[in-house]
Amino acid sequence: MESNAVMHVTVWNEFIHERSMPVVQKNYPEGIHRVLASAIEQRWGANVSVHCATLDQPLHGLSDDVLAKTDVMLWWGHAGHDKVADSIVDKVQRRVLEGMGLIVLHSGHASKIFRRLMGTTCMLRWREADEKERLWIVSPGHVILDGIQGEYFELAASEMYGELFDIPQPDELLTVSWFEGGEVFRSACTFRRGKGKIFYFSPGHETYPIYHDFNVQRIITNAIAWARPTDGTVQLAGRNIKQPLSPIAPNTPS
């Protein structure tokens, strides 16, 4: 893909808590997806086309057409993981292997698609106690951390996510979070599967206005540019290559 081509981003949100919990409604009156979508549009302007999709739409808003044209998908889910159809999970996984970027947010760690792509339980320790979260930068200079000032940044109140986070070793670890109660967590991790790039970022509990935070928005919008597909025609499918590229010398018995 040309680096100046418009990025097609799909923000997927299960959109359940915002319609049933007043505190979440207050943080995100139109849904988490709308706040993320406007942050992405503000950041990338004419270079991005953002589409929102939610669980209750036909095919969860992820028709073959939408999937085919999506360069990068964001995924926020929590209460509705089990309601996501396996057939859609299959298709999203296939698109990741083909090169679609996937950004998995917060409780999306337990989504079917993330667990499928990781191959582990993706479980962790958690606690809801309005704790301060301090995210330490451990990959300085990484493009996903572009614009983040200082050695760490903080969220005044966050849900604690703690180790052990049962994921495969990430390709890159960008931030380590410390929580007031003592736990630590690998809060920003990258992976690659097939041609696709995957970014997991843990802040984002729905009862806190975390997706309004500048640093959080900056990291997510940076990650979109990082995760977009790259050009290349290498095929993933297995093939029996009967014709060698170069002549193969006859095997001479010794």
Ligand code: ZN
């Ligand atoms: Zn949460």
